[in-house]
Amino acid sequence: xxxxxxxGEVAAELDGRSFRLCLTLGALAELEAAYEAEDxxxxxxxxxxxxxxxxxxxxxxxxxxxxGGNDISDQEVSAMQAEGGVAGFAAxxxxxxxxxxxxxxxxxxxxx
Numbered sequence: 001x002x003x004x005x006x007x008g009e010v011a012a013e014l015d016g017r018s019f020r021l022c023l024t025l026g027a028l029a030e031l032e033a034a035y036e037a038e039d040x041x042x043x044x045x046x047x048x049x050x051x052x053x054x055x056x057x058x059x060x061x062x063x064x065x066x067x068g069g070n071d072i073s074d075q076e077v078s079a080m081q082a083e084g085g086v087a088g089f090a091a092x093x094x095x096x097x098x099x100x101x102x103x104x105x106x107x108x109x110x111x112x
Contacts, residue, residue, distance in 0.1 A: 001018045001019075003020055007022060008022050008023055008024075008099045008100045009021065009099065010022075010092070010095045012061075012082070012092045012095075013083060014061075014080045014081065014082055015080050015081055019065055019068060019070055020068035020069065020070075021067065021092070021096050022064060022067040022068045022096075022100075023063060023064055023067050023096060023097075023099075023100040026066075027063040027064060027066060028040060028043065028063075028100075030066070031043055031059065031063050034059055034063075044101055047060075047097050052090070052093065054086065056093075057086070057089045057093050058074055058077050058078050059074060060093045060097070061077050061089060061092060061093060061096075062074040062077040064092075064093075064096045065077065
């Protein structure tokens with residue numbers, strides 16, 4: 001699958017299928033509402049800690065999937081499998097956040 005990193009897109013394999021993920025403005029607004037964040041800076045601060053819960057991994061992955069044009073709910077994401085399990089989801093989210101915010105590099109998130 002071809003993705004455009006300049007647009008913040010990343011590719012991920014979930015349940016053996018390839019998906020495009022992107023944190024569009026709509027997806028970011030969805031996350032702001034879910035986390036009751038006042039602005040994007042508050043999201044960056046929250047995600048920049050590197051400490052994300054399983055619920056965070058689900059929400060961010062699901063928002064990225066929807067931003068990438070996939071009609072998938074948070075509940076559906078919670079039942080999906082990624083190669084490497086939780087660490088695989090953490091890597092997907094790390095790459096997605098890096099593509100969106102220009103974070104310090106992929107693989108930097110601690111899924112605790």
